[in-house]
Amino acid sequence: MKKISVIAAGAALIAFVAGEAQAQATLDAVKKRGQVICGVSQSLPGFANPDAQGNWAGFDVDMCRAVAAAVFGDAKRVKFVPTTAKERFTALQSGEVDFLARNTTWTMSRDTQLGFDFVGINFYDGQGFMVTKKLGVKSALELKGATVCTQTGTTTEQNLADFFRANKMEYKVVAFEKNDEVLAAYDSGRCDVFTTDRSGLAADRTKLKNPNDHVILPEVISKEPLGPLVRHGDNNWGDIVRWAFFVMLNAEELGVDSKNVDEMKKSANPEIKRMLGIEGDFGKMVGLDNNWAYNVIKLVGNYAESYDRNVGPNTPIALSRGVNALWTKGGLQYAPPIR
């Protein structure tokens, strides 16, 4: 882990030192390579997790596949690069990956100082706490004096400090580099509390021996708008990733999914016509084929399909849509129209 981050940092240095500006060049590089390189989590069930055969699956993974589908018409043309929370930004800055879909919180400093552009919010989240049931803790406000395990290089580390400071409670933090190390430390009793995004808690809980021995406390202590991000400066590439995501949302809103998309090509609805490339030249506008959105929906599915398949109520992660429902259903997910 250390080695990788040193390599990543080294790569960043080299890229800064020698690298030519990559403005507008990402799409060309991706096409030439024949693959999208996507930075994902190392293993977070439901979000990005390789199975025994090394096939990646998850909500973030679908974002990667959607971009590959839009660019190549082939959702398999993705190389997944697992990154720790700490390495991910260097990996993107140095050009090691084309974009990150790695439950990353959109913050001002990341957007500006780090030289990135967030293209949207594919999951509205917030930070929470998980404890073992036998501690008998009911609220985060009872955590005075507790030892908390977390991952370095996250917003989590800072929110945690803010929360305990604001509530004038003492605490100890043990910060590991890898998520699996955090989980192992929590499991072995090094810490009383495990903290991260609540989606992450739900996902990580499934990795514990007896998920039911652990509770996620009710408090949500932060806003964690998670979304894909690209390097600042190559706006065309940013547009592609952004609109691949918006296609998934718009498709759900318009009732188009991977099963009915071929029929929907005959739809009379002009919005669907524009999206599926029957009318207009929307693919061309981002430098792609007019089939781009059709491919995303056909090969990956719409937002609801991806959500339900990976993290929805019928999966072990069991997250209800909540604020991630479409705006038409009382949620926050809202995509600008394709027109």
Added chain:
Amino acid sequence: MAVDVRETARAPDTPIWLDSRYRAIFFQVVLLVIVLGFGAYIFHNTYANLERRGIASGFGFLGSTAGFDIIMHLVPYSAASSFGQALLVGLLNTLVVAGIGIVFATMLGFVIGVARLSRNWLIARLAAVYIEGIRNIPLLLQIIFWYQVLGKSTPGPRQSIGILGLFFINNRGLYMPAPVFQEGFWLAPVALAIGIVASIVVFRWARARQVATGQQFPILWTSLGLTFGLPLLALIVMGMPFHWDYPELQGFNFSGGMVLIPEFISLTFALVVYTAAFIGETVRAGIMAVSHGQTEAAYALGLRPGPTLRLVIIPQAMRVIIPPMTSQYLNLTKNSSLATAIAYPDLVAVFAGTVLNQTGQAVECIAITMAVYLTTSLTTSVFMNWFNTKMALRER
């Protein structure tokens, strides 16, 4: 070096570009210009690329609020402190592991090295097994191993293993009473300093006397008495101006007292065990480099094996031992950066890790971290070189 006058003096008719002296200077200047030019090119390119990608650069971030906590800090630190203070915390955490590691690794290493040369078959074999076993397993694995062992073998806070009701061991660390200083305590450190200086004076005097008259002086006991006796006396005079803060089980865990966190214990332990194997070999090589005739001569003079080792063999062996020992010390210090693997907040974990990540200033953070390691290593080298000259053979 003798200079041949005939060669260096330029024959009046040789043009300047054919003169070997000037030519040598010319090529050195060219090389220097190329190196500097390359450096400037890299610097400029880096800066331009950072600028173009909109990545902030500069060292201004050191003053901004860190916003994260660190579990172990030897100086006051909180989330409200600056990134610069986080750097200091990380550095001190590295130095304390390195310092303690060096002391214990040296002691253990000497024991192992001498043991491997022991005439007792079992002891020599055990030392050999230790050395071969330890130095052939990657250090990272050893660190993780000890961390796991410590984590798995210790109970939770409520089942802590108590020793005399003063010390408590659990999976959060080793808890112990901490002294709380009161007014008047200042005399103790002053007395300690006086004791140390006095010991050095006595040591010099005793050595001079021994050289002059051959009379020995119980220098060890005297200096121990001075260094520890004087501060004790000072404390008694001031009426014991401190009290103990005892660790107490409160809520989730012990509070009060001091704690050595498991990350610190396992990292230091692994570094000591690992480095001692190498130091042991260095010590063995040093001792073997002293010819056996020296031992025989000492025995012939009637010295017992103990004093022979201490007064004849070790001083001569030291000359062989010190230079490679310096490398071991430097290695230990640098190896302490493997701390990241077990969440010990050392310089790399805190500064090249969390701070780098929070600020995104990879170039600056890595550069500062490298500069700090370089300074630490150079300081160690300078000290060891000084020590080496002290120990060098003085020809009389």
